Amino acid sequence: ARRGGILGSDARGPTRASSSSAMATMSNERLGGLAVFITMLLFFSTGSSGPRGNETLQLSGSDGRAFPGHVLVTGGAGFIGSHATMRLMDEGYAVTIIDNFSRGNPGAIDALRRMAPRGKLRLVHGDLGIREDVQKAFAKYPVDAVIHFAAIAYVGESVADPLRYYHNITSNTVSLLETMKQFDVNKLVYSSTCATYGNPEVLPITENTPTVPINPYGKAKLYAETAIRDFARANPSFDAAILRYFNVFGSDPEGRLGEYPRPELRHHGRISGACFDAALGLIPELVVMGTDFPTRDGTCVRDFIHVTDLVDAHLAVISHVANPPVLYNVGTGKGVSVKEFVEACKRVTGARIAVREQKESRPGDYAEVYADVSKIKNELGWSAKF
Numbered sequence: 001a002r003r004g005g006i007l008g009s010d011a012r013g014p015t016r017a018s019s020s021s022a023m024a025t026m027s028n029e030r031l032g033g034l035a036v037f038i039t040m041l042l043f044f045s046t047g048s049s050g051p052r053g054n055e056t057l058q059l060s061g062s063d064g065r066a067f068p069g070h071v072l073v074t075g076g077a078g079f080i081g082s083h084a085t086m087r088l089m090d091e092g093y094a095v096t097i098i099d100n101f102s103r104g105n106p107g108a109i110d111a112l113r114r115m116a117p118r119g120k121l122r123l124v125h126g127d128l129g130i131r132e133d134v135q136k137a138f139a140k141y142p143v144d145a146v147i148h149f150a151a152i153a154y155v156g157e158s159v160a161d162p163l164r165y166y167h168n169i170t171s172n173t174v175s176l177l178e179t180m181k182q183f184d185v186n187k188l189v190y191s192s193t194c195a196t197y198g199n200p201e202v203l204p205i206t207e208n209t210p211t212v213p214i215n216p217y218g219k220a221k222l223y224a225e226t227a228i229r230d231f232a233r234a235n236p237s238f239d240a241a242i243l244r245y246f247n248v249f250g251s252d253p254e255g256r257l258g259e260y261p262r263p264e265l266r267h268h269g270r271i272s273g274a275c276f277d278a279a280l281g282l283i284p285e286l287v288v289m290g291t292d293f294p295t296r297d298g299t300c301v302r303d304f305i306h307v308t309d310l311v312d313a314h315l316a317v318i319s320h321v322a323n324p325p326v327l328y329n330v331g332t333g334k335g336v337s338v339k340e341f342v343e344a345c346k347r348v349t350g351a352r353i354a355v356r357e358q359k360e361s362r363p364g365d366y367a368e369v370y371a372d373v374s375k376i377k378n379e380l381g382w383s384a385k386f
Contacts, residue, residue: 057122068091072137072146073097074098074148075104076099077099077104078099078104082104082111085121086311087312091315093120094120095121095122096123097109097122097123097124098133100125129167129172134175138185148191149191153193155217155365156362156363158217159363165217166216166223169220169224177228177231187321188241189243189318190242191245192222192225192244194244194246194303194329195218195366198214203335203369205371205372207375215363215364225242228242232323241320241327242328243330244327245313246329246331247270247302247303248305249305250386251307259273272304272341274286275341276349278353279351286342286353288355290362291357294367295368297337299338302336303371305330305331309385313328313382316381316382328376329373329376331370331371332373332384335369335370
């Protein structure tokens with residue numbers, strides 16, 4: 001496979017040493033800490049100045065030396081996209097974000113602007129489903145690579161409204177690829193998901209595990225992966241990496257960013273956010289949905305990866321995109337049940353969390369998934385730290 005960095009030898013892909021532990025004995029560091037969560041909750045609750053756009057980018061330093069590269073981040077106002085943008089800027093990249101703010105948080109953009117060095121951050125307030133908006137993101141400054149996060153991502157919602165997911169995930173990825181070709185941008189890192197595997201027969205999940213998704217979210221992501229591979233096959237100069245990651249939680253350890261879903265989306269909430277909401281008294285009780293799965297305690301088992309580790313994986317792979325596209329699982333390699341996660345949250349926060357168990361699971365949920373991460377560890381030297 002042909003490989004190359006964003007700007008040749010100047011591109012950097014930092015990795016972090018491995019140090020992970022089971023969720024049952026999870027430390028404050030692993031959970032990201034209640035204090036950090038409260039900090040980000042208060043920050044994002046204070047409102048923001050709202051999105052602006054068309055900031056000026058500076059693609060070289062005052063000494064005339066080029067930055068490592070200019071990266072377009074789709075969905076950069078979202079939880080993972082904002083953390084990735086922060087790390088890219090930390091590593092010297094210039095970043096353009098495109099986001100339509102249907103699910104992104106304007107507060108995250110405000111935080112990024114405050115920490116961004118002059119000329120390192122630009123926002124395009126636009127929709128990937130509108131070709132003219134996507135073209136604006138590429139037109140003003142040459143883009144070296146794209147990291148594609150933008151997607152709606154709730155399993156239950158995908159079952160109730162499947163066509164919305166196929167349009168938002170699959171169709172918008174095709175539109176992005178067409179615009180990348182138009183502007184001769186040939187490097188892509190794609191944010192995919194373990195939902196592409198469905199209910200695996202054998203654990204842990206390797207990159208060769210059959211992909212049999214059981215909900216429209218996983219199917220839409222898999223179809224987008226197929227489009228990327230077919231596009232790469234037809235365009236030999238195009239390099240890509242596909243990251244299938246598992247259940248993301250946490251916040252920046254320095255408290256600069258965190259996860260704070262918009263109020264109208266909280267009912268879709270993931271277990272990590274719901275645990276902290278209950279600990280803070282924002283919701284009266286924590287509802288555990290699905291208690292008769294064929295697992296050790298009846299609740300579903302997931303591989304919970306800290307957002308900081310996940311972002312590190314993107315930084316590691318950005319200089320190793322290839323044709324054919326490379327594929328990596330990104331997780332901790334450990335399965336943790338929902339009950340175990342809740343108990344860990346209680347221990348870390350010291351809060352009394354009222355828990356109500358509901359036998360019925362969410363539509364489209366699978367019983368147990370956790371990753372085999374030996375491939376990304378062996379090839380890129382990456383492994384989870386938190």
